[in-house]
Amino acid sequence: MGNPLGAIGTYVEVLRRRGADPEVVTGVTREVERLDRIVRGLLDYARPHEEALAPLDAGAVARGAYGLLEAQGALKPVRARLEIAPDVPRMLGRAHLLEQAIVNLVLNALDAAPGGVVVLGVMAWAYESRRAVLKRSSDPEQASFPRPPASRPARTEFVAGQPGVLAYVADSGPGVPSEDRERIFEPFFTTKEPGRGTGLGLAIVARAVHDMGGVVWVDTAREGGAAFKMFFPAAGR
Ligand SMILES: Nc1ncnc2c1ncn2[C@@H]1O[C@H](COP(=O)(O)OP(=O)(O)OP(=O)(O)O)[C@@H](O)[C@H]1O
Ligand SMILES: [Mg+2]
Known part of the structure; x- marks a missing residue:
């Protein structure tokens, strides 16, 4: 999950350099970061805890x-x-x-x-x-x-x-x-x-x-x- 999100981030950066609407680019970046936080949280939640106590x-x-x-x-x-x-x-x-x-x-x-x-x-x-x-x-x-x-x-x-x-x-x-x-x-x-x-x-x-x-x-x-x-x-x- 981290990789596709990283790729989207890279594409957005390309769009920014090519002069895309800054407001839209900022919005997309913000939502990608939010998605990244959610995914991290979900991975934490779902990760099996297998080490011994x-x-x-x-x-x-x-x-x-x-x-x-x-x-x-x-x-x-x-x-x-x-x-x-x-x-x-x-x-x-x-x-x-x-x-x-x-x-x-x-x-x-x-x-x-x-x-x-x-x-x-x-x-x-x-x-x-x-x-x-x-x-x-x-x-x-x-x-x-x-x-x-x-x-x-x-x-x-x-x-x-x-x-x-x-x-x-x-x-x-x-x-x-x-x-x-x-x-x-x-x-x-x-x-x-x-x-x-x-x-x-x-x-x-x-x-x-x-x-x-x-x-x-x-x-x-x-x-x-x-x-x-x-x-x-x-x-x-
Ligand atoms: N110390 C607290 N005092 C009052 N309400 C609380 C407290 N801790 C949690 N809550 C309530 O429980 C909800 C769920 O908490 P939880 O930590 O699971 O999620 P969150 O803080 O809303 O988001 P996240 O932790 O994922 O950033 C909170 O949105 C809040 O309504
Ligand atoms: Mg919380």
């Missing part, structure tokens, strides 16, 4: 992803914060898949909360299908944050209290309306204007998380917006 330090991966986004200046428009709790168990995964999932979630948070707050965190967590309140390492001992319970996907393999890792991205944006909370993970679901979003970001996250044996869901953040949460069972010792 290996024990992973999710905190280190999150730190790396955060550093990458910071170095690119992507975090400048918000007050961004990294919360890596101590004593996070190892999970089974692949660093590049987890990194991509985190980056996609942070990019969404940046879009949702310009000028606001974006938090990326990793902590130890025991899976509980109905516990809505969850504390971060930075919270005081007695803190409680009453919020409406999120619908959490049940994964039959997870027993209540299963120890693992919770990685979360929270923001102060408008949040996700409850009627959209399942649909946002479907490929091509987007509320962004045409040309801005392809709607593949969360589909890629869902696939990566599933392939690493985890679950992902969206909740309400205490920052006021969306909190995307990924749970992975701890790697057996």
